[in-house]
Amino acid sequence: MDLVTTIVIIAKVIGWLLALFGAYVGIRQLVQWHKEAVDRKEVRTRLEQLSHKIDGITLYPDGLAAMPERRRLALLRRGLESMQAYKYSEAIGFFRECLGAGITQSQKIALLNLIGNCFLYISRLNEAEGHYREAETAARESNDKEGLPDILGNMGIVYEIKGEPGKALEHHKQALKIHREIGHRGGEANDLDNMGIVYREKGEPGKALEHYKQALKIHREIGDREGEANDLGNMGVAYGIKGELGKALEHKKQALKIHREIGDRGGEATDLGNIGNVYKLKDEPDKALEHYKQALKIHREIGHREGEATSLNNMGNVYGMKDEPDKALKYLQQALKINREIGAKQEVTRIRENINLIQRVKEGRSPK
Numbered sequence: 001m002d003l004v005t006t007i008v009i010i011a012k013v014i015g016w017l018l019a020l021f022g023a024y025v026g027i028r029q030l031v032q033w034h035k036e037a038v039d040r041k042e043v044r045t046r047l048e049q050l051s052h053k054i055d056g057i058t059l060y061p062d063g064l065a066a067m068p069e070r071r072r073l074a075l076l077r078r079g080l081e082s083m084q085a086y087k088y089s090e091a092i093g094f095f096r097e098c099l100g101a102g103i104t105q106s107q108k109i110a111l112l113n114l115i116g117n118c119f120l121y122i123s124r125l126n127e128a129e130g131h132y133r134e135a136e137t138a139a140r141e142s143n144d145k146e147g148l149p150d151i152l153g154n155m156g157i158v159y160e161i162k163g164e165p166g167k168a169l170e171h172h173k174q175a176l177k178i179h180r181e182i183g184h185r186g187g188e189a190n191d192l193d194n195m196g197i198v199y200r201e202k203g204e205p206g207k208a209l210e211h212y213k214q215a216l217k218i219h220r221e222i223g224d225r226e227g228e229a230n231d232l233g234n235m236g237v238a239y240g241i242k243g244e245l246g247k248a249l250e251h252k253k254q255a256l257k258i259h260r261e262i263g264d265r266g267g268e269a270t271d272l273g274n275i276g277n278v279y280k281l282k283d284e285p286d287k288a289l290e291h292y293k294q295a296l297k298i299h300r301e302i303g304h305r306e307g308e309a310t311s312l313n314n315m316g317n318v319y320g321m322k323d324e325p326d327k328a329l330k331y332l333q334q335a336l337k338i339n340r341e342i343g344a345k346q347e348v349t350r351i352r353e354n355i356n357l358i359q360r361v362k363e364g365r366s367p368k
Contacts, residue, residue: 088118105142122343149175168198189218205241229258269298309338325362
């Protein structure tokens with residue numbers, strides 16, 4: 001074989017190798033793009049699933065699905081998965097890793113809000129407030145009028161839980177003003193709901209009902225059935241406080257019907273628990289227990305540990321009413337264990353008080 005032929009063959013082989021390498025690189029790039037597209041789709045799906053409001057808390061997902069770098073996108077997806085599994089401490093770690101250079105201001109605000117939400121869910125209120133404050137500063141600096149009212153609303157919830165209703169109302173009113181200015185009707189309804197909750201906790205169920213009714217009107221106009229169900233449930237609670245137990249039961253059953261129709265199992269469980277509360281007020285403990293047990297079953301099926309603890313606590317209290325202290329203590333101890341595990345410090349304190357009360361009664365001492 002002469003030299004020219006050899007060179008031609010070598011050149012062809014090199015050409016084939018380069019072509020194969022190029023194809024490999026191209027395929028690898030396509031695989032990476034596909035994985036990234038899958039991650040972005042997964043993030044969008046999980047954001048949609050989490051975007052429903054839990055006790056008025058707002059997600060604010062702006063820009064998160066467009067998170068730069070596949071590594072950060074994967075961390076975000078894992079954080080959202082952890083949130084859905086109620087593993088809030090784990091989620092905080094993932095969201096913190098997503099922060100840093102290379103993200104937009106709106107993505108920073110959204111991540112800080114998510115971290116604040118996780119701290120709020122596990123009752124670490126000061127840390128929740130700190131992250132909301134940081135998010136608020138960033139939103140004001142960038143004139144983010146979509147993110148700012150959501151952050152203000154979440155801060156209002158922190159103050160409500162802390163027992164500072166004046167500050168809570170101030171923040172909800174600021175959020176309401178901005179939502180009305182930008183024409184965000186869903187946000188407006190959420191703010192009205194949150195204000196209603198504060199008035200309810202202040203012992204002003206009449207004012208609470210006024211705000212719930214305004215929110216209900218908006219939710220019906222914009223076709224938000226989940227919001228409608230939440231409003232009806234809140235109205236039921238307010239009517240219960242007013243002693244109008246018939247109206248309370250009627251509104252809570254309407255809420256339950258909608259939550260079942262839209263397939264919101266968490267909402268369904270909450271409604272069942274609320275209906276149980278009405279039967280408890282009506283001095284019908286067996287009916288109350290029946291509904292608490294249904295709520296407990298759903299909370300366990302969907303992995304909602306906070307809801308599971310609430311149901312167990314409710315059942316323990318009813319068994320206490322029925323003068324069955326051993327059963328009462330059994331369920332209260334289970335509720336206490338879960339609240340310790342999820343870091344719900346306020347609930348731990350409340351349940352301990354209930355346990356001490358029942359133990360004193362059981363031992364034949366007068367409760368103090």
